[in-house]
Amino acid sequence: xxxxxxxxxxxxxxxxxxxxxxxxxxxxxxxxxxxxxxxxxxxxxxxxxxxxxxxxxxxxxxxxxxxxxxxxxxxxxxxxxxxxxxxxxxxxxxxxxxxxxxxxxxxxxxxxxxxxxxxxxxxxxxxxxxxxxxxxxxxxxxxxxxxxxxxxxxxxxxxxxxxxxxxxxxxxxxxxxxxxxxxxxxxxxxxxxxxxxxxxxxxxxxxxxxxxxxxxxxxxxxxxxxxxxxxxxxxxxxxxxxxxxxxxxxxxxxxxxxxxxxxxxxxxxxxxxxxxxxxxxxxxxxxxxxxxxxxxxxxxxxxxxxxxxxxxxxxxxxxxxxxxxxxxxxxxxxxxxxxxxxxxxxxxxxxxxxxxxx
Amino acid sequence: xxxxxxxxxxxxxxxxxxxxxxxxxxxxxxxxxxxxxxxxxxxxxxxxxxxxxxxxxxxxxxxxxxxxxxxxxxxxxxxxxxxxxxxxxxxxxxxxxxxxxxxxxxxxxxxxxxxxxxxxxxxxxxxxxxxxxxxxxxxxxxxxxxxxxxxxxxxxxxxxxxxxxxxxxxxxxxxxxxxxxxxxxxxxxxxxxxxxxxxxxxxxxxxxxxxxxxxxxxxxxxxxxxxxxxxxxxxxxxxxxxxxxxxxxxxxxxxxxxxxxxxxxxxxxxxxxxxxxxxxxxxxxxxxxxxxxxxxxxxxxxxxxxxxxxxxxxxxxxxxxxxxxxxxxxxxxxxxxxxxxxxxxxxxxxxxxxxxxxxxxxxx
Numbered sequence: 035x036x037x038x039x040x041x042x043x044x045x046x047x048x049x050x051x052x053x054x055x056x057x058x059x060x061x062x063x064x065x066x067x068x069x070x071x072x073x074x075x076x077x078x079x080x081x082x083x084x085x086x087x088x089x090x091x092x093x094x095x096x097x098x099x100x101x102x103x104x105x106x107x108x109x110x111x112x113x114x115x116x117x118x119x120x121x122x123x124x125x126x127x128x129x130x131x132x133x134x135x136x137x138x139x140x141x142x143x144x145x146x147x148x149x150x151x152x153x154x155x156x157x158x159x160x161x162x163x164x165x166x167x168x169x170x171x172x173x174x175x176x177x178x179x180x181x182x183x184x185x186x187x188x189x190x191x192x193x194x195x196x197x198x199x200x201x202x203x204x205x206x207x208x209x210x211x212x213x214x215x216x217x218x219x220x221x222x223x224x225x226x227x228x229x230x231x232x233x234x235x236x237x238x239x240x241x242x243x244x245x246x247x248x249x250x251x252x253x254x255x256x257x258x259x260x261x262x263x264x265x266x267x268x269x270x271x272x273x274x275x276x277x278x279x280x281x282x283x284x285x286x287x288x289x290x291x292x293x294x295x296x297x298x299x300x301x302x303x304x305x306x307x308x309x310x311x312x313x314x315x316x317x318x319x320x321x322x323x324x325x326x327x328x329x330x331x332x333x334x335x336x337x338x339x340x341x342x343x344x345x346x347x348x349x350x351x352x353x354x355x356x357x358x359x360x361x362x363x364x365x366x367x368x369x370x371x372x373x374x375x376x377x378x379x380x381x382x383x384x385x386x387x388x389x390x391x392x
Numbered sequence: 393x394x395x396x397x398x399x400x401x402x403x404x405x406x407x408x409x410x411x412x413x414x415x416x417x418x419x420x421x422x423x424x425x426x427x428x429x430x431x432x433x434x435x436x437x438x439x440x441x442x443x444x445x446x447x448x449x450x451x452x453x454x455x456x457x458x459x460x461x462x463x464x465x466x467x468x469x470x471x472x473x474x475x476x477x478x479x480x481x482x483x484x485x486x487x488x489x490x491x492x493x494x495x496x497x498x499x500x501x502x503x504x505x506x507x508x509x510x511x512x513x514x515x516x517x518x519x520x521x522x523x524x525x526x527x528x529x530x531x532x533x534x535x536x537x538x539x540x541x542x543x544x545x546x547x548x549x550x551x552x553x554x555x556x557x558x559x560x561x562x563x564x565x566x567x568x569x570x571x572x573x574x575x576x577x578x579x580x581x582x583x584x585x586x587x588x589x590x591x592x593x594x595x596x597x598x599x600x601x602x603x604x605x606x607x608x609x610x611x612x613x614x615x616x617x618x619x620x621x622x623x624x625x626x627x628x629x630x631x632x633x634x635x636x637x638x639x640x641x642x643x644x645x646x647x648x649x650x651x652x653x654x655x656x657x658x659x660x661x662x663x664x665x666x667x668x669x670x671x672x673x674x675x676x677x678x679x680x681x682x683x684x685x686x687x688x689x690x691x692x693x694x695x696x697x698x699x700x701x702x703x704x705x706x707x708x709x710x711x712x713x714x715x716x717x718x719x720x721x722x723x724x725x726x727x728x729x730x731x732x733x734x735x736x737x738x739x740x741x742x743x744x745x746x747x748x749x750x751x752x753x754x755x756x
Contacts, residue, residue: 091520187401191423191737262514263584271409271512272738354584355514357738358423 037153064156068145072295077107079294083347090351111291117283122185125280129183133176134281134288140172141295148302149224151312151331162223163211166303167204170258173296174200177267177277180289184280192276195358196267199257202365203264207254209373210247213380214240214307227311235317241308243383247376248308250369252342255300257365259293262350266358297343305338398426401737405434409512409741412751414725418732418740425740428732430725435755443715448474448548449679451715456542458717459753461504464490464497465695466717467546468625469702472691474548477684477706480675482550487625488669489555490546492662493533494625494693495655496561499568500529501696502648502655505748506575509645512745513588518579525571532560548682550674561663565656572652580646589642593731593743596639603730604723607698608651609747612636612643619694629661641746648748683710697721697748719753 039060046056081096081103088095096103121127146156147166159165174196181193215221217240218229232238241248257264268276278289305311312331314320321327356364382389398421405413413434419426439458443451448470455470456463468490475482482490507522530540535557537545545552579585595605600613610617611634618633620626634650636643684706692701698720705714724747731747732740 087516091517092524093520187399265514266738269514269738271514272741274408351517352578353515354510354582354588355738356584357588358736360587 061156064146065142068142068156072142072145072298075298076291076294077111079298079343080107080110080291082343083294083350086344086347087351090348111287114287115284119283119285120280122280125185126183129179130280131285133180133183134285136176136179137173137292138288138295140169141292141299144169144172144299145295147223148299148335149227149306149311150335151328152224153328154332155224158224159222161221163215163221163226166223167208167211170296170300170303171200171204173292174258180281181277184277186280188273188275188279189277192267192269192273192279195273196260196277198358199260199264199266199361202362203254203257203369206250206365206369206373207258209370209377210244210251210254211307213244213247213373213377216377216380216384217243219384223306223311227306227313230310231313233317235313236310236315238313239308239310244308244376244380246372247380248304250373250376251304251307252345253369254365255304256346256349257361259297259300259346261297261346263353263356264361265355266361269355271355297346298339301339301342301346302335304342305335309338311335311338397421409745410751411508411745411749414749414751414754416728416732416744418737420737423737425732425735425737428729428740430728432722432725432751432754435751437752437756439756440715440717443712445711447679447710448682448684448712451711452547452679453542453544456544457752458756459695459697459700459719459721459750460541461750462497462501462696463541463543464493464546465693465700466702467544468494469691469693469700471546471548472625472693473689473702473704474677474682474684476691477687477689477704478548478677480549480677482625483673483675484628485666485669485672486550486674487627488662488665489551491626491629492555492561492659492666493536493543493545495658495662496529496532496564498696499652499655499659500526500533502652503529505648505696506579506645509742509745509748510579510585512741513585515579515585518575521571521575521578525568528560528564528567532557532564535560548677548679550672550676554672555666558663558667561659565659565663568656569653572649576649580649586642588739588742589640589645589746590638591640592739593641593735593746594639595727595731599727599730603727605698605720605727606723607694607696607720608634608647609644609698609720609724612647613639619692619699623693625693626658629658631658641743644746644748681710683708684712692718695720697750697753698723717756719756721747721749721751721753724749725754 042060043053043056085095096106099105099109121130144166147162147169149155177196178193181189214226218226220226220229230238230240260267278286281289312335314334319327319330321330398419401418401420403416403418404410405415415431415434417429417431439454442454452467452470455466458466503522503526507519510518533543534540536555537543595609595613597613597615600610600615606617614635614637616633616635620631632654634647634654636647684704686706686708689704689706690701692699700720701718703716704712707713727747728744731743735743
């Protein structure tokens, strides 16, 4: 971050603008970048998911608006913008309107926590991981608000399922994250990334010693994101549309888009914890110096996230939905013990030598 | 003071997984269903009353709409009523044509069920795969009858035109077994699918018999009952019926998959005969001023969703005095009352899906 900060101050001084102005505005710029980037990412992600689902199910997917359907999501978003926002008569109107706002705001903050490259972390605290977890759990609260405020039984079902699901899957996830924290001796995402540095590239990633943890974390992430086969909160064959049944127009679009934004953020988070974050899988970068290396680092991070997202889409095309009791049982009976075993394994890997010597 | 912990949930008539417009009035305790009250009639078109004002040939095109997924079966029933009344015996070639089309129709109906059932369970892809294969069959139906769903191809005493495009059928029956193998690979062995269907929605033999369940649902509960064996239309065909003892949703799924494989074999037999047979000879009944002799007439057939039967009381007029349809789904809907009580909501959807309920057939 210092590198960018100095660049910015230098640029301002050239134009005779006082440094105080730069000090204040510097911290707003990243979020503008995030907001712009997020929109692009989400629009691409929605299209990519629809395209891939099309390929998996022997269809073409969207291909009418723009070349290769590239403008389809933009057209959809514009359509949703123009539609009326209907608030049900007996809904809790304040909470009903608040929920879509609450789902989007933490998303921006959560994306600020991610280290995109060695110089590009907007919020860099010593306990980034915890901060990210808190921010990533926030949308669940707004989903519950949406379900509660809609005054619709299907919405309430979706909301209740969502809470039950996220509560039971946060726990194994936390244990897995703890094992990563043990391996890296840190709760800072940049330091976790750097702890995976090795001259053999991909062999230094935590996915190798913690392969069990990686799989558990991936499953928990699917549950956290309400993705298939854990899409019970919005199971369309049971609950029509789950928590957002009553939402229409842009409010619905915000829920829909935030889902994809969260998917992207979580995929990056997983890539950082287990797949070496912005590190190159070959051990060294193609660019040796200058700002290009930062772009290359961001490229690797996005590529790893993209692979994870592809797997998520693949799973969605392949699997039916779990039943609610199986879902909870799976977490408490299988994932939780396994994640604790994974934590012990991580401790042994990290401190086994020291314990043996003592 | 005790507080009331149950509440009512109105599932349908507009709901993605009620396969039409079924309304289920559920009483729920959390996600657990205490009681279920099916409410039918949202798709009632007065098919039976309508018959009383129409001559038989006028009524014939409408009967396809009783079950729009298996239209051939219902036109076959009405044709059979008239043929029996006029004492016309069908030539072998007409029989072979009808058997081939009926069995193809059965396959297309089961294919749609496979897709819709998996959709109820939350899997998207099998729906498209099943529709891809169903499309081949519908294309063929369109070629011979001009319609994809409402065929109006069978007429009293024969068929509307000679059968053609037999190479299409050949292609269908050569491709289908491999595709069904594919379904079995992605569905039958899927652990989530097994968790959600095995031991779910158990339909005991006595319960099935007492509730008038027929067809695949009954055979999956271990009762060997298949009307095709006594059917004069199927005379000379080698038919094997599928009886499974699982009693659960999985058995009903498996039975339909196996039945599709058997139907392919029957289609192959009919095709074999048709390829060798000569020109079409029919015993067409002149539909103009057609009057059935006074009396009661009854015909039944093994439709994809259970026994379908038709009853006609004629007083010797141009139109029937009373016409009554019996369809399999109607009894399956009634069964929901008993099967769904005590299940969880998401299992309830899967169980209702496994019974293959189609609402136009229920409401008529």
